[in-house]
Amino acid sequence: MQPPGRARGLPAEAYTSDRVLAWERERFWRRGWVCLGRADRLAGPGEQAGLDVAGAGVLVVRDASGQLRAFRNACRHRGHELVERGCTVRRPTVWCAYHAWVYRLDGTLRHAPRFDPPPGADLDLLPVRSAQWAGWLFADLSGDAPPLADVVGDLDAALAPYRPGELRVVATEGYDVAANWKLLVENYLECYHCPSTHPELSRVQRTEGGESFAATGGWLGGQLDLRNSAATMSLDGTGPGSVFPGLDPDAARQVRYHLLPPGLFVTATPDHLVTHRLVPVAADRTRVECEWLLPAELVAARIDPGWAVDFWHTTNRQDWAACESVQRGISGGGYRPGPLAPQEDLLHAFLGRL
Ligand code: FES
Ligand SMILES: [Fe+2]
Structure with missing residues (x-):
């Protein structure tokens, strides 16, 4: 790029194209650390929030020990959101409103009504890498971004x-x-x-x-x-x-x-x-x-x-x-x-x- 004073801004397509946004979501938003807000927004055990990381749903849960955990916000049955995006709930378990599958706060499947899932099937919620810094919570959807501290x-x-x-x-x-x-x-x-x-x-x-x-x-x-x-x-x-x-x-x-x-x-x-x-x-x-x-x-x-x-x-x-x-x-x-x-x-x- 030329120095400031000579360099020019980006072409229009960089700001208007769905294709460019899709590329940016993959390149920047889902392959690195993205801030999800203040960690103390979920104050007590059982508090759960449905959040949006550039179109991808993330469920953040404060577990019984007080630790924050992040998961993909998609039920392991047929994908219903576990907490509606933009909403916060407080419950002793993670509960899917569609067919009522129940997960523990650590993301493990506890119960599927009137159904015994196939033995050995891993149906726990998919974890999302998360970290905290200075009171803010961050998620890395790719799981392989450099450490947040770097x-x-x-x-x-x-x-x-x-x-x-x-x-x-x-x-x-x-x-x-x-x-x-x-x-x-x-x-x-x-x-x-x-x-x-x-x-x-x-x-x-x-x-x-x-x-x-x-x-x-x-x-x-x-x-x-x-x-x-x-x-x-x-x-x-x-x-x-x-x-x-x-x-x-x-x-x-x-x-x-x-x-x-x-x-x-x-x-x-x-x-x-x-x-x-x-x-x-x-x-x-x-x-x-x-x-x-x-x-x-x-x-x-x-x-x-x-x-x-x-x-x-x-x-x-x-x-x-x-x-x-x-x-x-x-x-x-x-x-x-x-x-x-x-x-x-x-x-x-x-x-x-x-
Ligand atoms: S999609 Fe969640 S219980 Fe069916
Ligand atoms: Fe300004």
């Missing part, structure tokens, strides 16, 4: 001062965006659009002059400074939160943006984290799960997270509107890939990895 690399150290493993989700918001998942990633990786797209954000954060991180592992990211008048990312630059105690003076005045491909954004501000988890639904549709995280002490003190929620909800909607407009522009036949600006260096790095 992919995370020094993102672990970069986020350590924010103590992400100890943070609590205080708000969630889901968005259905009519744009290809890569447009959302590309948009996240540059602030070239900020002055024109985000008036509120541009009032509290500088939109240029930041630095990209020299990351090890599979992630990408960069930081931008708060404006002198702002203490945090909120509509008026103030908030009731407190600066994470572990931050050095630079980090206490910066907003740090991290992408863990293919689809987890972790945005670290001086007093809160906000994450976006992408699920590609179709070539031109992406589901986004956004979560706001605060230290447990602030949650216990019942601090209203409105300062962060209002700010990012505003920013999110501006971003999705821009991405949807790009999707429409690209889809109409009148698009020719244009040159990437110097401020789009991270976007350029992302495209170079595809």
Whole structure:
């Protein structure tokens, strides 16, 4: 690829073709670690969630010992989903609603009504490789991706001062965006659009002059400074939160943006984290799960997270509107890939990895 300033974006088909999306699902989404959300979302034994990894169903279960287990979300009888996608249930067993086969929480088949399965038939739920990092749960459908720690690399150290493993989700918001998942990633990786797209954000954060991180592992990211008048990312630059105690003076005045491909954004501000988890639904549709995280002490003190929620909800909607407009522009036949600006260096790095 040519350097930023000369390189061009991807052709329209990369954002509009079902064939390209099918290739990406196999290449990126089902052959590596994909974040499934916070592990503490399933709090107690017997809690079960039906999740979507780029169109593939995954069932996550917290077993009797408190351990999280992941399986393919398909009954070993005739394939009915065990927990409906997007839903959470709490039961002492995994139960298929179609013909009522019952599995233990470790995935082994316990009972098939009025039927003795053939001796020796392995009818246990198919396990999915899973791992946790910093409070997030990840799945690797292929089972042979490099260890999660290798992919995370020094993102672990970069986020350590924010103590992400100890943070609590205080708000969630889901968005259905009519744009290809890569447009959302590309948009996240540059602030070239900020002055024109985000008036509120541009009032509290500088939109240029930041630095990209020299990351090890599979992630990408960069930081931008708060404006002198702002203490945090909120509509008026103030908030009731407190600066994470572990931050050095630079980090206490910066907003740090991290992408863990293919689809987890972790945005670290001086007093809160906000994450976006992408699920590609179709070539031109992406589901986004956004979560706001605060230290447990602030949650216990019942601090209203409105300062962060209002700010990012505003920013999110501006971003999705821009991405949807790009999707429409690209889809109409009148698009020719244009040159990437110097401020789009991270976007350029992302495209170079595809
Ligand atoms: S498909 Fe699950 S019991 Fe028949
Ligand atoms: Fe944006």
